[in-house]
Amino acid sequence: MVSKTSKNALLYKNFHEHAAALITSASGIYLHTSDGRSILDATSGAAVACLGYDNQEVQQAVTDQLVSVPYCHPGFYKTQAAVDLADFLVESTQGRMSKAILCGSGSEAVEVALKLAKTHFSHLPTPEPERSHFISRVGAWHGATLGALTIGDFKCRKEPFLQLIAQTSSRVSACSTYRGLRVGEDEEAYVRRLAQELDDEFQRIGPGKVCAFVAETVGGSASACAMPVKGYFPAMKAVCEKYGALLILDEVMCGMGRTGSLHAWEQEAVVPDITVVGKGLGAGYAPISAVLIKSDLVDSFQKSGKSFAHGQTYMAHPQAAAAGLKVQQVIRDENLVSRVRTMGEYMERRLKERLLPHPHVGDIRGRGLFWAVEFVVNKQSKLPFPMSLELHNKMHARGMKKGYEIALFNANGGYDGYSGDHFLICPPFIVTEADIDDIVDRTARVIEDTFSELLSSAMLEKVTMQMDIVRDVPVVDAVGEEQMVSVSAS
Incomplete structure (x- = not known):
């Protein structure tokens, strides 16, 4: 007998209520939610759903x-x-x-x-x-x-x-x-x-x-x-x-x-x-x-x-x-590996054209349909944002909201195992150029609006001021070793 109090019993990572969207159906490169949204899956889940969601x-x-x-x-x-x-x-x-x-x-x-x-x-x-x-x-x-x-x-x-x-x-x-x-x-x-x-x-x-x-x-x-x-x-x-x-x-x-x-x-x-x-x-x-x-x-x-x-x-x-x-x-x-190369070249060009000019986009790298966007305080120092800011989580959460509706595979730790914010873009192999244009546009709006919100709250300005000094930056390049490099964050 199921207890009448058993609600939200499914556990993934968080012991508190899991607020993830409930997916009711899927088609092509979209996941459809119980509240009527269609999420553009720009990450193939976790670089998994390479054929999309309804290959018969x-x-x-x-x-x-x-x-x-x-x-x-x-x-x-x-x-x-x-x-x-x-x-x-x-x-x-x-x-x-x-x-x-x-x-x-x-x-x-x-x-x-x-x-x-x-x-x-x-x-x-x-x-x-x-x-x-x-x-x-x-x-x-x-x-x-x-x-x-x-x-x-x-x-x-x-x-x-x-x-x-x-x-x-x-x-x-x-x-x-x-x-x-x-x-x-x-x-x-x-x-x-x-x-x-x-x-x-x-x-x-x-x-x-x-x-x-x-x-x-x-x-x-x-x-x-x-x-x-x-x-x-x-x-x-x-x-x-x-x-x-x-x-x-x-x-x-x-x-x-x-x-x-x-x-x-x-x-x-x-x-x-x-x-x-x-x-x-x-x-x-x-x-x-x-x-x-x-x-x-x-x-x-x-x-x-x-x-x-x-x-x-x-x-x-x-x-x-x-x-x-x-x-x-x-x-x-269907010769999809060749298609990955062709669409990957187009995606690289579009991502770099639209996103690299942003002052906090430090690097865009990848190959085929496997790309990462990394964020930094500024491009000169390549310093990461503080881990406490949870920038990558903010990006992902905004992407899932109505009006954006794009899944971005967010992660941290790329700098030293803790700090460093980035997300991956790795769509299904069946994407078209029009899909890629849509992905890049939605991604750009997520980035721009997230940083605009941080600026309006003065949070970003505070972080930048704290790091706008000449300092020794530890660059980890071997197990247990750090090379100290003096850089200017200005």
Whole structure:
């Protein structure tokens, strides 16, 4: 019996009443609310709904699978949908990967990748059990489960659980030219410096103790689409190979076409040992993610004759696999990855034309249909607004109001793990130029009106005056280290 007092029982993050809009239907790139609004989803949820919300081919594929085989235990059986999706994923890498593990979420897939890496070294003819350390990057976000939190660096989400997290990871600087590139330094020198930093970290930990270097190919929600420069990943891979460690690339957010190639690493002249995909894999029609394993790594596993000590109830779930397979077939058949590149070029031009002139828009970066807008007190210092201002939340809340009705994927922490405000714009692959014009117009009004309101309340002026001095600014560019740079905020 349901209690008469049970109201608003659904819990996401906030133990107080969750004021999110109630969605009653969805079509194209719009979500329709119970109070009559139509929200333009400029973020595909969380870079998930790449086909929009009413693709009938995918809906039918999921329905057919539900009717034929809704579930079977992945350890006892397999379904054709799961077999076909795994084959599709492997073939999409031109054979450079040779096995796919189908999981349920990005965090889950990251956990599998870490366990695979550890297992690889345990199963070698001469086992290397000491290899249990992972090197990741400052500002990274790899998921919410404990293993993923271990290698992540989104401090607001990680620090409450530090006592539960294994101390088996460390971080080096991310590749992010906006703040990482030093005065007078070109990109080649920047890559050499980052490679040396990674090499130094291997030496500090002990080369025989490092299992893998883990990175998002293109930065995600926490690092706001931090972009690799030419030669960065080949240089990182070379360091890994020098010490016999693996390269794991996390493409849960930036993969499966989002950045203009099916796999983001295809644009980086590198092949990872293990890569993780999710989000756009199933486009939100079912929860699914995958781990892809390089062929020579698979050969090593097979020669060992040992199994991988991992299994979960909903791995290779039939309906999820059917959804993922059909989504990827639609993307292939409708040539949507090419469309992502074309629409992405148009979006870049429109965003920069309209938004970059704003005095508090510090940077717009991205690739394909994966873009971030970062806000700063002023463009010279690149200082972030105080975390207490919650600027990114204000932007998102305004976007959801009547008269704006645009979803912007807001986040903080891009500066030091706490402060730094930005949002992502990553619409479905089916957007048109007219849709992009609408997105840019609504986004501009959100930004302009939010800052106008702050100015009228004198809050923005107060913040600016406080920071309008010459000061030493900590720029975090390595784990536990800060480079003090004197800048003027005026």
